[in-house]
Structures are given as structure tokens and as C-alpha cells.
Amino acid sequence: MDIFTQTTHLHITTWVIAVVLFLIAAFMQRDSKGRKILHMVLRLFYILIIITGLTLFIEWSSSDPMLYGIKFLLGVLAIGMMEMILVRSKKQKPVTMFWALFVLFLFATMFIGFMLPIGLNFF
Template identity: 80%
Template sequence: MDFLTQTTHFHITTWVVALVLFLVAAFKDRNSKGRKILHMVLRLFYVLVIITGLALFIEWSSSDAMQYGLKFLFGLLTIGMMEMVLVRSKKQKPTTLFWALFAVFLFVTMFLGFRLPIGINFLANL
């Protein structure tokens, strides 16, 4: 399982695809069959994001357990808000709060991810 933990490429690919699928599904007609299929594929990508993130967490968290733990927590919260936006919009309930929380959690997750030792180093001065 080294391909999951040597680099972050697989993890980044899964969450980028998940974000694109989420945005497409969120702005698609809420009662279309295509949105339902997209939502199911997106749920598969949620699982892939969590598995790849968990593998990276297990492999690398010994260097800075708190930062990796917070990043994992905020990643789960981001996925939760993505799901809440889609489900609540399907039921025609307000989603403004969940969109805002999604944006905040996504920003925090990405900020923490880029700051981690295995992350991309362009935020090294922050």
C-alpha cells in the first residue's frame, strides 16, 4: 500500500475529483436522474478520499499528530457539509449555512494540508 502513502498525489486527485463532482451535482437540476447518479458517484469518492486520507494520516501522523488530526477532522467536516448541501437542496430546504460552513471547512482543510510536512511547501512562511 505504499502508493497511498509515498506521496499525496492519489489523495489530491480523489478530493479534486470529489469537489468537481460536488459542484456539478450542486448546480444541476435537483430532480434530475443525472444528479442522483452524480451523487452516488460522489459518495464513492467520499470513501476514496477518506481511505487515502486515513492511509496518509496513519503513515505520517507520528511527526505532528495534532496537525494531522485536525486536518483529518476538518476533512471529514468538509465532506459532511458537501453531503448536507446536496441532501438539503434535494429536499428544498435552506442551504446557505451549509454552503458557508463548507467554504470555511474547505479553506481550513486545505490550509492545514498545505502546511503539513508532506504537503506542498508554498505556504512555508505562514
């Protein structure tokens, strides 16, 4: 399990790829076959993000459990907003609120994640 918990590289790689795939899928034509395939691949990345995040949470949360718990919750909410945007836009329902929540949850998750002890130190 050391591959999952020594560094955050695998976790960061999975969520960066997922966000890129999400943005591509979100701006594709609504009823295209490519979007459907991309959405299924994106769901696989959701699972990978949760697995890598859960292993990091289990390994490192003893240092500050509340902050890690908040980050985990915000990450799951960001994934939920990504899924809501894709599903609701396919049904041609309004998604403006979900876009705003997605951006909010994504940046809050990244901010907390980078300031955690295992996160990256920019300053």
C-alpha cells in the same frame, strides 16, 4: 501500501475530482436522474478520500499528531457539508449556512494540509 503513503498525489486527485463533481451536482436540476447518479459517484469519492487520507494519517501522523488529527477532522466535516448541501437542496430546504461552512472547512483543510510536512511547499 506505498502507493497511498509515498506522496499525496492520489489523495489530492480524489478530493479535487470530488469537489468538481460536487459543484456540478449542486448546480444541476434538483430532481434529475443525472444528479442522482452523480451523487452516488460522489459518495464513492467520499470513501476514496477517507481511505487515502486515513492511510496518510496513519503513516505520517507521528511527526505532529494533533495537526494531522485536526486536518482529518476538518476534512470529514467538509465532506459532511457537501453531503448536507446535496441532500437538503434536494428536499428544498435552506442550505446557505452549509455552503458557508463547506467553504470554511474546505479552505481550512487545504491550508493545514499544504503546510504539513508531506504537503506541498508553495513558498
